[in-house]
Amino acid sequence: MENSINPAKPIQRVLLVIAMHAEAMPIVDVLKLTQADSAIFPKGVPWIRYTGSLEGLFDIDVVVPGKCPIFGVDNVGTVPLALATFAAIQALQPDLVINAGTAGGFKAKGACVGDVFLATQVAYHDRRIPIPIFDTYGIATTKCTPVPNMIAALGFKEGNLSTGNSLDMTQQDEQLIKSNDASIKDMEGAAVVYVTNLLSVPAILLKSVTDIVDGVRPTTEEFLENLSTAAVALLKTVVMALKFVHGKTVTEL
């Protein structure tokens, strides 16, 4: 059950973990991935795996946490994607994990709708534990796997990502998001990084902005209106990133 990084080994298998169907399907379609049987997962879980390759160059799996069997909506939030990521890494032993998805952006940090950010650092804004040391554990500020060459070559916007399980933002969330110096906020990223660090797999987070959190329009309205546009921007960026990854080791990214 060991995952170990060999810095000299070219990346041969990439696992994309994506919370929402609408975010994943453009990528699945363009890469012509096919739905795999779910035998790698425990019986009964709603997780779905799509598998194939990038133009025959290396193996790609896309794993989504699927739909809630009770409510029929995507299993968004930290726990479902953390579990699916954990199980997928165990089964597939990828060389690299990419968490692709949508996010709210802060115009004060230069974000516009449709921008795709590469997260350089993640933290939580909804784990407030006001006991010394537990407080910093709760926020869990963590650097992402450095990819300076990818950023330089592809011109990605960079920024800190703050994660919480809510789509909206309370005053307390806002304080912590500011303290996390976040350009973008999402509902899964820090939990994916927690899992990839636990299992010693490098991870890249690409987040496409659906709404401007510090703007004038309600998040929900903007989110729903821009979800498909953001998913297309995300698709383009993910394909660029995958092509850049081809033939490289993690330390060359």
Place this chain on the structure above:
Amino acid sequence: MENSINPAKPIQRVLLVIAMHAEAMPIVDVLKLTQADSAIFPKGVPWIRYTGSLEGLFDIDVVVPGKCPIFGVDNVGTVPLALATFAAIQALQPDLVINAGTAGGFKAKGACVGDVFLATQVAYHDRRIPIPIFDTYGIATTKCTPVPNMIAALGFKEGNLSTGNSLDMTQQDEQLIKSNDASIKDMEGAAVVYVTNLLSVPAILLKSVTDIVDGVRPTTEEFLENLSTAAVALLKTVVMALKFVHGKTVTEL
């Protein structure tokens, strides 16, 4: 990788999942469990398993998510315990999961420090997703495995449990906790039930009250002051519950 409940099969293996070392160790000590090797878990994870039996009657494993390797504190919160519970169920195939831990209690619902509640229903108070259907998905109200005979025999206090990743409580948390009609609030329970339902394993949640959330004293102060007292109350209740479980099927609980 199948977990299936056989309602006619007496419970032979119980898995206790416990977030904090201070909550787990009285139980480990009294039951004379010993630390197992961690080969059932992926290499490098901080999760710890203690194993043994209840007076030779049936197998018991206690799994704790261990200490954060960076901050050195217990890995509290939904994601770490969900992951450890998922991996432990996969490896150990228990007939029953018990999530034992501490919680804040509401005096308006009759809670006192040192009370142990059996949770009859769980929900979240920190997953606000103000989109139709996603809103109810976020709250995720879920009935726990019914144990009417255990409640009648052992005289447990019953109540709804509301889960969030913070020790404190904002105004928005409070609104949702009230709407969840919760007697107690914790930081893991709903996520454990999510995992046990995902894997079709019955689960019992026993929560010992460390602090009165709607009282006059700060939660942190009361929590730290009463943690060991609450852990002893929890121990007594867990041992009673385990003895009651012996020789019974899940439907007889």
